[in-house]
Amino acid sequence: MKAVAIQEFGPADGLRVVEVPEPAPGAGQVLIETEAIGVGGVDAVIRRGTLGSYGFKTGHIPGSEVAGTVIGVGEGLDGSLKGRRMWAFTGTGGGYAEKAVASDFLPIPESLSSEDAVAIGTSGAVAHFALAHAHFRKGEAVLVRGAAGSIGVSAVQLAARSAKTVAVTTSSTARGERLKKLGATEVLDRAASGEGKYDVIIDLIAGPNLPDFFDKLNPNGRLVVVGVVGGMPPADFAAKLLQNFQKSLSFMTFSADTVPRAELQRVRLEQFEDAAFHGVVHEILPLDEAAKAHQKMDDGEVFGRIVLKP
Ligand SMILES: NC(=O)c1ccc[n+]([C@@H]2O[C@H](COP(=O)([O-])OP(=O)(O)OC[C@H]3O[C@@H](n4cnc5c(N)ncnc54)[C@H](OP(=O)(O)O)[C@@H]3O)[C@@H](O)[C@H]2O)c1
Structure with missing residues (x-):
């Protein structure tokens, strides 16, 4: 064959x-x-x-x-x-x-x-269980980082069913428009420049900028790394998490293997x-x-x- x-x-x-x-x-x-x-x-x-x-x-x-x-x-x-x-x-x-x-x-x-x-x-189930792992609840604000990939497009659709807002990061305006059709309410550049704060971040990217995203969480916010498309974060990435100590943040990884x-x-x-x-x-x-x-x-x-x- x-x-x-x-x-x-x-x-x-x-x-x-x-x-x-x-x-x-x-x-x-x-x-x-x-x-x-x-x-x-x-x-x-x-x-x-x-x-x-x-x-x-x-x-x-x-x-x-x-x-x-x-x-x-x-x-x-x-x-x-x-x-x-x-x-x-x-x-x-x-x-x-x-x-x-x-x-x-x-x-x-x-x-x-x-x-x-x-x-x-694969992607739909990963997105579903990643949101569950993040304890995502109805009415919360969600950011999907790397939303244009197969897992991201699923996470956007699922979150949009009950989230207050669904923000996405993407590198292009055209992709942003397509993500809006799937339920995104806010389109951001890859660095998520802006003042928005989120209860849940579904992160497909990790990479050198990961620590910056701890600043974008609301009190009791949860960031779940589901993929490392952008590579590994800096070794001291948890320092930024601790600098946000008063916000009771959670950092998690998620693998569907579990x-x-x-x-x-x-x-x-x-x-x-x-x-x-x-x-x-x-x-x-x-x-x-x-x-x-x-x-x-x-x-x-x-x-x-x-x-x-x-
Ligand atoms: N945890 C699990 O159980 C599980 C299961 C299956 C797969 N995965 C992993 O999940 C990840 C996502 O997979 P996928 O197929 O959905 O994604 P993908 O298509 O590989 O990438 C998602 C998006 O990330 C953006 N991107 C690419 N390089 C970037 C960078 N350096 N910085 C910031 N953004 C960047 C691109 O969109 P823009 O150009 O629009 O920004 C791209 O479309 C992979 O690492 C995969 O191995 C995890």
């Missing part, structure tokens, strides 16, 4: 089309003929080689999120799953291929396209069935053009998620 593998770590053109044997479903796994493959930020992190020391080797097939039709089942699974359209999480790789195996899968309602399923599947799988599946299914919750697909490209998709991510062009189609 055709797949796309990392043949050289580093720039996007290290991703190349390869012929590999079709995977066989192990116990508890389905074999899916892929219709849509989500291109995630973590795929690019792996490709750049940043995680090289974690054991990824050349020939690694990236991609953790696919949707398509079940064409085979492993031991312990009911054969009647064959023919059903499923969303699936394939782990840290295996998704950029015509066929993929997974043990973590969920049926896709007829009303939802496979492209939208991979735009919502959420029980059944909970993730429950929320995913709810979101798949929720007609008012939208996946944001930036562009659909053929699987062969995975390198182009990664280049677009590296160039900061993507709003929401790029989807590959075999």
Whole structure:
């Protein structure tokens, strides 16, 4: 079968089309003929080689999120799953291929396209549980830092359902307008310049400017780092937190890895069935053009998620 593998770590053109044997479903796994493959930020992190020391080797097939039709089942699974359209999480790789195996899968309602399923599947659940982790409550003011990415566009939609205000950081006016359509009430530059104060900050960026955001919290405010798109913060970042001592602030990190799988599946299914919750697909490209998709991510062009189609 055709797949796309990392043949050289580093720039996007290290991703190349390869012929590999079709995977066989192990116990508890389905074999899916892929219709849509989500291109995630973590795929690019792996490709750049940043995680090289974690054991990824050349020939690694990236991609953790696919949707398509079940064409085979492993031991312990009911054969009647064959023919059903499923969303699936394939782990840290295996998704950029015509066929993929997974043990973590969920049926896709007829009303939802496979492209939208991979735009919502991971990012919607991460956004939901990040807001819950931040103890976000109705009527609070929320800032989503890095709102134009796939998790950000989900966090904006979810927060907008009950927040007093939803501020977003973005680098472009055009993206700001699109974020307003998703529910943002205030569009800020990447530094969130201005006097606004927030009860909750969902932070996808971290990076050198992280400490400045502690000043933007209201008393009892909570800042949750969900991603480190901007890199690591300065080693003494907590000093700024302590300088705000009188405000009883909380700093947290959040990883969906800490959420029980059944909970993730429950929320995913709810979101798949929720007609008012939208996946944001930036562009659909053929699987062969995975390198182009990664280049677009590296160039900061993507709003929401790029989807590959075999
Ligand atoms: N915690 C979890 O469980 C979990 C699960 C999955 C993924 N993640 C992580 O979540 C993060 C976000 O993923 P994503 O796909 O939503 O985001 P993304 O597309 O990688 O980036 C989000 C946005 O951040 C802005 N940005 C980029 N570089 C920046 C910089 N140096 N400073 C400030 N803003 C910058 C860009 O928007 P503008 O140009 O408009 O500013 C970009 O669209 C990633 O680190 C991913 O690995 C976490």
